[in-house]
Amino acid sequence: MKKILIFLVLFIVISVGVFIKVYVSAQEPLVTAEEKAASLAKEKVELSEIEDFHIYHGTETVSVLEGKNKKGENIIVWIPEKSKKVIVDKRKNGLSKEEAVKRLLDEKNPTKIISVKLGMENNIPLWEIHYRSENNLINYYYVDFKTGEWLKKIENL
Structure with missing residues (x-):
């Protein structure tokens, strides 16, 4: 009995x-990408705090950092992988996550919103909303970060 218990504990460990x-x-690759993006951002922007980081995969891969500048203002930094051109904007200059979702809800009737994240396509900062519709179909809805205009839809996957 003791051997079985020792074997079980050893197996679990x-x-x-x-x-x-x-x-x-x-x-590890995500942490490395975040470190590189933060380093590039800090060269161009007075970024004092990073609150969120993710990678957007659209027509081009874009690193997105959300944080605060030295003045304490909420900012967003987009860094396209190919050009490494740092694009910065204050969060207050664009739509909030909730406003982007409202744009979707004004037009569509999703059964479940899976994710809402910032991205960029053709140098246009945007919100990507990934949701499920009737019959459990996958859909993507893209809203311009600054204007709130619909950019494109990918439906019924």
């Missing part, structure tokens, strides 16, 4: 260790 190793290895 090894399994947890392997899981942690796999997780850390999987996160």
Whole structure:
């Protein structure tokens, strides 16, 4: 009985260790991308705090940082992978996440909103709204960050 218990504890410890190793290895490229984006952003912008980071995959891969500048204002930084041109805007100069979702709800009737995130296509900052419609179909709705205008839709995937 003691051998079985020792074997079980050893198995659990090894399994947890392997899981942690796999997780850390999987996160490494994202952490590296965030460090590079933060470094580029800090060269061009007085970025004092980073609150969120994600990578947008559209027609081009874009790193998006959300944070605060030295004055404490909320800012957003977009960095396209190819050009590395840093584009910055204050959050208050564009639509909020809630306003972007409202634009979708004014036109569509999603059954579930999966994600809402900032991105950029053709040098236009935008909100990408990923949602499910009737029959569990996947849809994407793109709203211009500054004007709130609909940019494009990808429906019924």
